[in-house]
Amino acid sequence: MKKTYYIQHAILITGVILTLAPFYFVISNSIRSNNEIFRSPFAFPQSIKDVFSFTVLKLTGRENEISYTVRTTDGEAVLFETRSGNYAEAMSHQWHTMTDGFVYAWEVLRQYMVNTLFVSLTTALGVMILGSVTAYIFARYRFPGSGILFYVVISVMMIPGILTLVPSVQLVTGLGLRNSYLVLILPYIASGQVFAIFVLRSFFKGLSEDLFDAARIDGANHFRLYWSVVLPLSRPSLAVIAIMNILGTWNAFMWPFIVNSDQQYHVIASGLYIMSTSQVATNYSAMYSAYLISSIPLLLLFVYATKPFIQGLSSGAFKA
Amino acid sequence: MKYVRITYRSLLAAIAVYLLWPPSAQELPETSLESVLNRPVSDKAEVVIEFDPGNGYMPGTLPPTATGKLEGFLNVVKAFEARFPDTAVRFRQSSTGREWLVTQLSGGTAPDILNTNVENVWQDVHKGWYVPLDRFLDAPHPFVETEQPGSESWWDLFIYQAISRGKAAPDGKMYNLTYDMVETGILYNNTVLSLLGVSFPTTWSEMIAILGRIQENPFYKLAQDHSIVFPDDASGLADASKQYERPSLQMAFEQEGVLFPRTMPEWNTFRIIAERQTTIPMLTNEGSIADWGTDLLFDQLYYGILPGIDLKKDPIREQYLQGYLDWDEICFLNGKGFFTARDPRYRELYRILKEWRKYWNRTLSGGDQRGGIDLYKEFITQRGVFMWGTSGLVNRLQNDPDLAFDWQISYLPRFEAPEGVLDLLVDDYLATLPAEVNRPPVTFSSEMGRMSVDDFLRKVDQTSFPLPISPNTALYASGVEMCVIGGAATQYVVTNSAYNDTGDPSTSRKLQRVIQLLQFASLPEQADKVVNENPVNIPNVKGVPLTRGMAPFAEILERRYTTTKWMFTFDNRYNQVYRRMLLLYLEDGITLDEFMEWQTDNLSAAVQTIIRRKNLSFEGFEDQWMALEPVRNDMSGIPESE
Amino acid sequence: MQHLKSIRTGAACxxxxxxxxxxLAVFSFLPMFMAFYNSFFEYEVGGARTWVGFDNYLDYIISDPTTAISFLNMAILTAITIAVRLSVPLIVAKLIHSLPHERHRYLYRLAFLIPSVVPGVAIQLIWGLLILGETGLVNSILESIGAGEFVRGWLSDPDTALLALACIGFPWITGFEVLIFYAGLSNIPESVHEAAALDAAVGVKKFLLIDIPLVLSQIKLIFMLVIIGGIQSFEFIFILTQGGPGFETYVPGLWMYDNAFSFQKMGYASSIGVVLFVIIMFFTVINMRYFRSAEELQEAS
Known part of the structure; x- marks a missing residue:
């Protein structure tokens, strides 16, 4: 008996379409001029329609029918007009309409992008190093107070961010850390490592004792045990922790918004919000372009990390 | 296969690095924000000034109102550095908002010069965060020739003396340098008005009548009832005009009081408005109403009783601000029952706002990015006819290539003073009202009918007996023209960081240079580069030409200044609760009585905060209050003290 | 493990x-103690401190006009979020899991992951502007199908603002949760399905009786995350409605933010933080039992 899955597919495809539809409109608006967005926000982009029809005219040899007019101010004067075979010029104008928003958005966003990349990668690295070392110590060694210390660390998971938001801002202001990268990186590592320690410790505990004995017979010291036995085995878990960390950093909005007010330290999230409240906001084309641009790094991350992410999540470490 | 993958990935990484790599100084255009913010500081520079010119004039940005990247202040700064080689100026761009300001100033890390609203400064003057500018403003301007404006005192260089000098803080000192002016106005679609056969209203009742006609949308009705053929371009105009020969159509147009369109723009406008059943008579938003709307109506209602309630006569500020009610006066008057639910004028203010609200756009909140409304967008697509905007929009309208209708600028009309209505007995007043106006409930006692309207409004609990008042009148109107509500736009302050070289303003060399930079920037030829490059504001420096489109606003600026500014008088908590509850009230979330209750509580909390924070003492106010008693006795609508 | 017990090792540990x-001491515990300590004072940045005892708490709980409405809003939003975030991704994960081809399953999982690459702020701004805005998608659709009378500013109308906020993210198929549920469903041993087949449990009945109990630990994880997140989160409200119109979409976290950074009432803000902390603790403690039992269950198996 062969079962068919039409219903399942139908439901899932509807879900995919509904989930992705907003992004279609973001893309279509990002390649249009502001005037066009004002007047017909949900229509198909005029520039693409134009590019197609111009190309058809060019291919069929009716190049002289290409006509494209732009009125600008200064009375009723027509400043740009292509007729009779000016394919290249008309196309270049379309190209500008499509990319103007991106060009301007990129100028504003580039610095935010670099900041976010730097902060998220440094944080992820810090979390992986501190988290794995501390988890390793807690998992494999017993020393006076180790049990209590571990619960002290884990108890941080119970402290909600909202309780510490206000005093944290005062603290970093007092430490003179505001408007710097450190004000993001240090607290992110501090809070991010806790989850890593929690997950990795139980993972390390579950590792077979034979592995360690074998390495010790080979004369490995404590550091080598960690470096060449433990770390390679925990790569899938570390990958998930790193990805979740980067995701978290990339989405964090409130903290950077409050503590870093200088233009040069904005990250993507706070930068986008500030764009949306500043004068750029009325440049819709640039705003939509900015949304798209800001998604590219994570898109790349996902293209390469989906498999390990899915594997890691399925490994059983992530459940309550 | 493996190598292909490695090559591919490294290629991808290389592209990413290439894109993200900071562009080198050579390839970056000088006017990009990046190079502006990272201008090299020359080795010779002994003094480095940090300057935040504010959102509108930050070089390297591209505001929607400008035609290219801004570079005005960049050029001013370069000229200044050429003149003073020992000085370098660094631009700083930062988020605005009071939170930012307070942390920066309390930490001493604020830019030396920044642009902030005067009311923000007034809040904090007692903390020593700002440098008073009086001694510089009173002294001769060092860079102007003799005989020129400014050669005797820097002050003389400015056009709008009353508004600029009126920015002195309540401690009598001047902290803000008013660089230019912003003004609000009503931008309107004149094509629609001329199709309706009217011109811009001169009184409030006229305005309400016109807004009402627009809301009824006779265009839609005409297009629905009669098959009107719209011409597609000028060649169809003649045929379209022939339609008017149909007697039925002619009669319908006459009946609706609509003129038959003649020109292409008129036809287009007709068609656009006739497409929708509803059209928005007036575009505005919650921000405008809470700030400007409140102040303008407040002025209309309270200007007439100012002689009886203006308690403080500040020798310096009074001559420019003419009866301006400062926060201490408002706090004192609040203790006397003003600006509470017991104050009939205060209640009247919010009743009028609600009446007026019927003609506004449905969504009043924020900009479009908040799910709110983009007024400009609604205006240019002709979905709204009047728009309460500022001088900042004119430039965009002028530069819009697709704008196909005639637009003009004017100002809100005044309320006519009620002639004798307040002295009428309630019974007589009710008799003058048209029958369709709601009558009071049956429990209305005859005793109430024998009170005067004024006494009734002051003494009777209006929750149970709302006295019907016609929508286009205000019972306590002063009858004066609407005042100016905009005023100073870019206001530069010099902060405590400006003298951090010596820590003492009198010996600081840096402070001297900072002031010189401001003086230099306020020379006509320099101010022209800045103010007219992104023409959203009206220049305040003599000798700077007025750009096209700003003239109507310059005219509006000649008016009298407002009686007070509510939004910035108290603290952020007051502002926030006020804006929120006003919006909720206007959106029908709460009733007028509930709103008055909220607002009374909000104001009394704000008054307590400000008394505590500023250590206000009402010394002399009580005596002055008693002295003005006879003046007040002749006035109506004065709340009774408790 | 225990044969390395020298002093040197201890020191190295x-x-x-x-x-x-x-x-952790600097960035987690210190701020926490500061929060408790500060909540008994009232002060402005750069101003003097006054000891006010429990006044901040009493003010907030008893006389603050925003308390009741903001807690109600928080409860409604959290309840709706729990409902949709637990049901929709689980159903989707089940649908994906039931497909026979690994390739299809992978593609669907990938498709639902795509939105996670867009920064959350961008998604919220897109919803506010493009979908729920005055001239947004919803209103355009309503107008084009002739339902013009329903057109409104969804986020600014007092009647709809809260619901509109809850609708953000429709159809709420979040990739992260789908993956977690999918992983849970994949870990169900084959023997269980075979047993179910013998019992003739099919379709919805099988889903309710067999699958859901077996992914209970995932459900609890997400339940806990949503509750903690729901009590704390005010960012998207800050971005979209600022709690308005009036206080119709206000939540306690926003009031804390405003008091601290806008009104300069630092002590008062801290006390709001502490109140929220207590509520989160309450839910956590209630759930502790389930956490432990889930772990025990796992260890037993």
Whole structure:
């Protein structure tokens, strides 16, 4: 008996379409001029329609029918007009309409992008190093107070961010850390490592004792045990922790918004919000372009990390 | 296969690095924000000034109102550095908002010069965060020739003396340098008005009548009832005009009081408005109403009783601000029952706002990015006819290539003073009202009918007996023209960081240079580069030409200044609760009585905060209050003290 | 493990965990104690401190006009979020899991992951502007199907603002949760399905009786995350409605933010933080039991 899955597919495809539809409109608006967005926000982009029809005219040899007019101010004067075979010029104008928003958005966003990349990668690295070392110590060694210390660390998971938001801002202001990268990186590592320690410790505990004995017979010291036995085995878990960390950093909005007010330290999230409240906001084309641009790094991350992410999540470490 | 993958990935990484790599100084255009913010500081520079010119004039940005990247202040700064080689100026761009300001100033890390609203400064003057500018403003301007404006005192260089000098803080000192002016106005679609056969209203009742006609949308009705053929371009105009020969159509147009369109723009406008059943008579938003709307109506209602309630006569500020009610006066008057639910004028203010609200756009909140409304967008697509905007929009309208209708600028009309209505007995007043106006409930006692309207409004609990008042009148109107509500736009302050070289303003060399930079920037030829490059504001420096489109606003600026500014008088908590509850009230979330209750509580909390924070003492106010008693006795609508 | 018990190793252990602990001490524990301490004072930035005892708490709980409405809003939003975030991704994960081809399953999982690459702020701004805005998608659709009378500013109308906020993210198929449920469903041993087949449990009945109990630990994880997140989150409200119109979409976290950074009432803000902390603790403690039992269950198996 062969079962068919039409219903399942139908439901899932509807879900995919509904989930992705907003992004279609973001893309279509990002390649249009502001005037066009004002007047017909949900229509198909005029520039693409134009590019197609111009190309058809060019291919069929009716190049002289290409006509494209732009009125600008200064009375009723027509400043740009292509007729009779000016394919290249008309196309270049379309190209500008499509990319103007991106060009301007990129100028504003580039610095935010670099900041976010730097902060998220440094944080992820810090979390992986501190988290794995501390988890390793807690998992494999017993020393006076180790049990209590571990619960002290884990108890941080119970402290909600909202309780510490206000005093944290005062603290970093007092430490003179505001408007710097450190004000993001240090607290992110501090809070991010806790989850890593929690997950990795139980993972390390579950590792077979034979592995360690074998390495010790080979004369490995404590550091080598960690470096060449433990770390390679925990790569899938570390990958998930790193990805979740980067995701978290990339989405964090409130903290950077409050503590870093200088233009040069904005990250993507706070930068986008500030764009949306500043004068750029009325440049819709640039705003939509900015949304798209800001998604590219994570898109790349996902293209390469989906498999390990899915594997890691399925490994059983992530459940309550 | 493996190598292909490695090559591919490294290629991808290389592209990413290439894109993200900071562009080198050579390839970056000088006017990009990046190079502006990272201008090299020359080795010779002994003094480095940090300057935040504010959102509108930050070089390297591209505001929607400008035609290219801004570079005005960049050029001013370069000229200044050429003149003073020992000085370098660094631009700083930062988020605005009071939170930012307070942390920066309390930490001493604020830019030396920044642009902030005067009311923000007034809040904090007692903390020593700002440098008073009086001694510089009173002294001769060092860079102007003799005989020129400014050669005797820097002050003389400015056009709008009353508004600029009126920015002195309540401690009598001047902290803000008013660089230019912003003004609000009503931008309107004149094509629609001329199709309706009217011109811009001169009184409030006229305005309400016109807004009402627009809301009824006779265009839609005409297009629905009669098959009107719209011409597609000028060649169809003649045929379209022939339609008017149909007697039925002619009669319908006459009946609706609509003129038959003649020109292409008129036809287009007709068609656009006739497409929708509803059209928005007036575009505005919650921000405008809470700030400007409140102040303008407040002025209309309270200007007439100012002689009886203006308690403080500040020798310096009074001559420019003419009866301006400062926060201490408002706090004192609040203790006397003003600006509470017991104050009939205060209640009247919010009743009028609600009446007026019927003609506004449905969504009043924020900009479009908040799910709110983009007024400009609604205006240019002709979905709204009047728009309460500022001088900042004119430039965009002028530069819009697709704008196909005639637009003009004017100002809100005044309320006519009620002639004798307040002295009428309630019974007589009710008799003058048209029958369709709601009558009071049956429990209305005859005793109430024998009170005067004024006494009734002051003494009777209006929750149970709302006295019907016609929508286009205000019972306590002063009858004066609407005042100016905009005023100073870019206001530069010099902060405590400006003298951090010596820590003492009198010996600081840096402070001297900072002031010189401001003086230099306020020379006509320099101010022209800045103010007219992104023409959203009206220049305040003599000798700077007025750009096209700003003239109507310059005219509006000649008016009298407002009686007070509510939004910035108290603290952020007051502002926030006020804006929120006003919006909720206007959106029908709460009733007028509930709103008055909220607002009374909000104001009394704000008054307590400000008394505590500023250590206000009402010394002399009580005596002055008693002295003005006879003046007040002749006035109506004065709340009774408790 | 225990045969390395020299003093040197002990010292080395302390040294190795020191960086972690130091960071936590400064950036987690210190602010926490500051929050408790500050909540008994009232002060402005750069101003004097006054000891007010429990006044901040009493003010907030008894006389603050925003307390009741903001807690109600928080409860409604959290309840709706729990409902949709637990049901929709689970159903989707089940649908994906039931497909026979690994390739299809992978593609669907990938498709639902795509939105997670867009920064959350961007998604919220897109919803506010493009979908729920005055001239947004919803209103355009309503107008084009002739339902013009329903057109409104969804986020600014007092009647709809809260619901509109809850609708953000429709159809709420979040990739992260789908993956977690999918992983849970994949870990159900084959023998269970075979047993179910013998019992003739099929379709919805099988889903309710067999699948849901077996992914209970995932459900609890997400339940806990949503509750903690729901009590704390005010960012998207800050971005979209600022709690308006009026206080119709206000939540306690926003009031804390406003008091601290806008009104300069630092002590008062801290006390709001503490109140929220107590509520989160309450839910956590209630759930502790389930956490432990889930772990025990796992260890037993």
């Amino acid at each position: 302390y040294l190795s965990v020191l960086p972690s602990l130091a960071l």
